Amino acid sequence: MTGSSEHIIRAYDDELQALNGLIARMGGLAEIQLAAAVDALVKGDAERAQRIVAGDRALDELEQEIDAAVVRMLALRQPVAGDLRSVVAALKIAADLERIGDYAKNVAKRSTALAQSRQMETLGAIARMARLVQAGIKQVLDAYLQRDARLALDVWERDREIDEMYTGLFRATLTYMMEDPRNITPATHLLFIAKNIERMGDHATNIAEVVHFMVTGNRLEGGRPKGDTSSYAVVEPESPRSGGEGR
Template sequence: MNSEHIVKSFDEELQQLNTVVLRMGGVAEAQFAGAVDAMVRRDSALAEKVVKGDEAIDQMDLELDEDAIRTLALRQPMANDLREVISALKISSDLERIGDYAKNIAKRTIALNQLAHHEAVRSIPRMAKLVQAIIKDVLDAYANHDSNRALDVWHRDEEVDEMYTALFRELLTYMMEDPRNITPCTHLLFIAKNVERIGDHATNIAETTHYLTTGKRIEGGRPKSDTTSFQVVEPEDNQDAQDGKKKEGV
C-alpha cells in the first residue's frame, strides 16, 4: 500500500468520525426538541418516543468509541490529527449526556401529565429555546472548525444560568404559596435543571471545538451565574445519576 493511499484512507477515517459526531448532534437536537415539545403539549406519547429514542444516541456513541480507539491504535495520530480523534471522543460523550437529559425531561413530562396543568410550565420553553440555539450554533462551530463561534457559545452559558436561577426562584415561590404546588413544581425544577445541564454540555463542546481548532484552551474560568446552590440544596435528578453510574460501570 503506497503512502498516498494510506493518507487518503486515514483522512476518510477522520471524516467518518466527524460524520458520526454530527449525526449524533442532529439526533440529540431532535431528542431535546421533542422532549420540550412533549412537555408544552402535554403529549405523553411523544415523551415515550423520546425515552425510547435515547438508545439510538447510545448506539452511535459506542460506534464512535470503537472507531476512535481503532484509529488511535492503528494510525497513532499526532498533532492536529490526534486532536481530531480526541475531540470526537469528548464531544460524542457530551452529546450522549445531552440525550440522557432529554430522556429525563421526557420521563418527568410523563409524570407531570398525570397532574393538573400548572402555569409555571410556561417559563421553561424560553430557557429551552436559548439552549436549543446554543446546541445548533456549537455543532455548526464544530462542523466548520470555527473557534470564534465556539467562543461565542461559551460566553452564552452565563445567560442560561441566569434564566435557570430566575426560574428556580419562581418555582420555589409557587411552592411556598401553596403546598399543592410542591409536586408539579418539583417535577418542573428537575426539568429546568436538566435543561441547564444540557447547556453546560453544549458549553463543553464549545471548549473542545475551540481547542480542536486553535490548539489552545479558552483562558479564564467559565462564566457562571447559577447561584441556586448557595440558596438551598440544588435539585439533582437521581435517575440521571443512576444512569450515569451504570454507563461508567459503577
C-alpha cells in the first residue's frame, strides 16, 4: 500500500467516525425529545412542551449536517461495496430520526391542548408504550454503531408488541369518548399522541431494516410483523337498554 492510499483510507475512516458521531448525537436527541414530550404530557407542563417544540430545530439541523457529510463523502471518497452501503444507510437513518423528532414535536404540541383534562389511566399506558419505543430507538442505533444485524432484527421483531399496545389504547380511548361527549376532544388528541408514538416505533423498525441490509446485504423478508389491527377496529357504544353493563 502506498503512503498516499493509506492517507486516503485514514481520512475516510475519520469521516465515517464523524458521521457515526452525528448519527449517535441525532439519535440521542430524538430519544430525549420523545421522553421529554411524554413527561411534559403526563405532568401537564405546557412551558416544557413549548421548549420541546422549539428544540426540534436542532434535529432538523443535524439531518442537514448528515446529508451534507454524506454527499461530501460520496463526492470525495467515492466509497464502494460495504462502505457505500454504510454511507447511504446514514442518509436513510437521519431521515427516519428527523421524522421521529417531528412526531415528538407533535406530541408536545398536543399536550398543550390537554392541559385541563388529563386522563391518567390512558396517559400511563401512553408512557409505557413510549418507554418501549424509546428503548427500540436506542437499541437500533446501537445496532447501527456496532454493525449488529441480530440486534437490529430484535428491534424489528418487537415492533409487534408496540402495535398491540396501540390497538389496546385505540379501543380504550374510543370507549372513553363514548362515556361523555366532553371527553371527545381530549381523547382525540390522546389518540393522535398514541398514534404518533406508534409511528415512531415504525421508524425504529425502518432503521432496523436499513441496518440489517447494511450489515448483511439482505433485506428482511416477508413484510414487517404487524400487531396494529386498529385500522379495522369497530368499537360500539353501550346499548342504552343494557343499562351500563359490560363493554
